[in-house]
Every structure is written in C-alpha cells, then in structure tokens.
Amino acid sequence: MRILITASVLFLFNFLSFSQQISGLDVLDKAIKYHDSQNKWKTFNDTLYVTMESPKNSNRTSKIIINLPKEQFYLKTKRDSIISEYNLNKDKCLISLNGKTNLSNAVLKTHNLSCERANLYKNYYTYLYGLPMKLKDKGTIIHEKVEQKTFKGKPYLVLKATYEASVGKDVWYFYFNPKTYAMEVYQFYKTDHNGSIKKDSGEYILLTDEEIINGIKMPKTRAWYYNKDDGYLGTDILNK
Template sequence: MKYLTLVIVAIISFLPASAQELSANQLLEKAINYHDPNGNWARFNGTLHVTMETPNTSNRKSKIIINLPEDYFYVKAKRDTITTEYTVKTTDCSITLNGKTNLNEAQLKANNLSCERAKMYKNYYTYLYGLPMKLKDKGTIIHDKVERKTFKGKTYLVLKVSYEKSVGSDVWFFYFNPETYAMEVYQFFKTDDKGELQSDSGEYILLTETTVINDIKMPKNRAWYYNKDGKYLGTDILKN
C-alpha cells in the first residue's frame, strides 16, 4: 500500500498544473510567465502600430509610444483627414491637431481634445497592452477562486478581478488557456451603486494571434463585443 501511494504521488507530480488546483496568484504568475517570461514589462520602452476597424466607419491608424521608465506616452491617430497627437510626460500634456499646437478652446471642444482625454488614452493603452502584467498593480483585487468556465465552446481558467474604489468600479474576468496559460479572452461588467455586478453591461474581448514586442507576447487582434447581445463593436489590430 505504501508503494502504491508513492506511485500515485509520483504520477500526480507529473500531471500538468492545470489538472491540479491552482490558486489565483499561481494562475496569474503562470500567465505572466507565458506573456512576459523575462520580466520586460516593468521597463517597457517601445512603439505600437494599431489599426482600429469599426463597422460603418473609416479605420483609425495609431502610432503609440510607451516608455514606462521615463513615464512618457505618445499617441498619433489618423482617421480620414483628421490627425491628432497627444503627448503625456509625467504630469505635462500637449495636444496637436493636424500639425497645429496653438489651439483655442473652440477647436479643442469641437474635436473633443483635452489633457484628460490624453491621460485616458495613456491609461487605456498601457493597461490593455500591459495585461496580464498590469494585474500586479496596486489597487487590483484578485479574487481567490479560480473558476473553470466554457466560453464560445472552449474551456478556460478564469480569474475574477475588481479594484479599490480609488482605481475603478468595474469587475473584470480574465480567461486563460488551461494548457499554455495564454490570455485569450477578457470581459468586464459595470456595477451599480451597491457594488453589484450588472449582467447586461460591459463588453467581452476576444484575443487572437500573437505579436512579440520587446520579448512580450501581445495579442495581435482584439475584437470587442457587447455582453448584453453579442453585438460586434470593432477590432484593434496590432500591426508591428
């Protein structure tokens, strides 16, 4: 019996980790190890070229520079005849419209340009292209239980993530391949005044193919859909 027990233990020790119980933090570490095996995100300094395709609208092409050590962010976006540029360096911000920097209030308002919007873009691109590493950021609450869910006919290991009030009120779910730990889907929901999840709110994002930038595996395609009815919203395509 003792010999049989040892054999069983030995077999179990060689089973893939997904066949055993993983804690939320263990799953996150495995996912980060897949996407950023050399820990490069913390010192990321690179350029992303992203094309956004949306139904019934011209494509928007963006050049994005993220330099985390220098706390520098730049995005140049072109759609039709309009080109906007935002630069954020620490707390300083600059705005350019079709090559012009001396913009009056009417021009800024008419084109929905502001430093608040510049910082929103910085947070947006840094967060999404920094996943899953960004889930280690302060203010992120990783829920203990790892769930196994089927989404679009495929089984995933799922992390539930919420945030401290000072960071945000949305609830996110991150879907990882149970064999490779690659992040393949994420989904977010709004919450009501009581902090309860609103099931008909938010969106889900399907991630397909991979582009490697600075040794970090990033999703090439991010296709966005409404949770409530599955309506397709658009796709961000990483062109690097």
C-alpha cells in the first residue's frame, strides 16, 4: 500500500512540475503532431458525414465537404423530410431546399436559410474539425501558462485561448491527455463588456473515440453540455 501511495504522489509531483515547465505553444505543437502528424490539414479536401442526436429533436444527418485549397464548402443536411443544401465557392453562394434553388424570401426566412448562415456553418465545421490545428490561425492568442486540471476524474494539460477583437470574444480551454497529447475536451465561456468570463455561460464538449480522415485523427463523438448545470445538449457522431 505504501508503494502505491508513494508512486501516486511521485506521478502527481512530476505531472505538476512538467505542466509548470512546458509552454502553451509546446503543448499545442505536440497536440498537432498527434492529430496531424503528416501536416495534411493545410491541404484538406475531403468529405465528413455527421449524425447529430439531440434530446428534443429527431436526428439530423449532414454531408460536409471541405476543400481548403479551392476555398469550397458544401453542406447538405436532412432532418425528417427537410433537405437543405449550401454550396460556397469562394464568394459565390448557392442555397437549395428539397432540391429547389429558386426560393422566395419568405421560404428562406421560414427555414432560416441565408448565405450569412452558410458562412457561419463553414466557419463552425472548419474550426471544430480542424482543431487543434486551427489554434495556429492568425488572431488566436495561446496563453503561455499550461494548467493542470482534473476534469470528470481525469488529469489534463489545459491550454487557454483568447482571440483578437476582430476574431472573437469567447474564452476557450482545450484539455489534452498528458501522455499522448490527444485532445479530449474543449470548453468555452462568453465574456462581458469588460472582457471578464461569465461563469454561467458557455458549454463543454467531451470527445471520445477517433476517425482518421485524410490522415488526420478527428474526434468521432462530440457530446455537448452546458457549463452552468451540466445540462445535455446533444451529440455529433462522425462516420466515414
């Protein structure tokens, strides 16, 4: 028993000492090496198939094509009998609903379809499935200090990321496995007009399992929860 206790204390001491020595950018580089060892994200051109499960709605399936070199993005979603499509080709935007492209303003408004929303989806999916590589983007500020935290009973090395005003106001935390540097959790908070975190805002996302897409290790399952009360929002499942 004494040996076990001593070993545990030694591991904790080494872990704390290591997290104080390594910098935020060092952890990020190691995480990127784990997820994208061949540096393929910059030329990513592939298709993602995602099923979204939520407690209050029927499942939504999505086909997502991201072509970074050609600046193209395509999203096709289906929930029940409604099929919507967004096709972005640089500055060009095409929207369709159940196969029809000549849509009235009333129909677009009813189904919340717009080119602005298409770009939001593009940024959303490119950001989340491009992590942690996207943390190298211009305007992202990786804080130097690496925190050691236990979350849901597991130890993590945690990076804090904030953004230049032109990019965003949220504060993000990224949780990495201290042995492999795999990204296993991320979390964000909203801020007030002074830039202080609103503690009852935002969400955390638990990442489990992986799929290898175009040589990149991506989270297969992402489960979303509110920070304030651990309320469950839904789960995204990535399929090949």
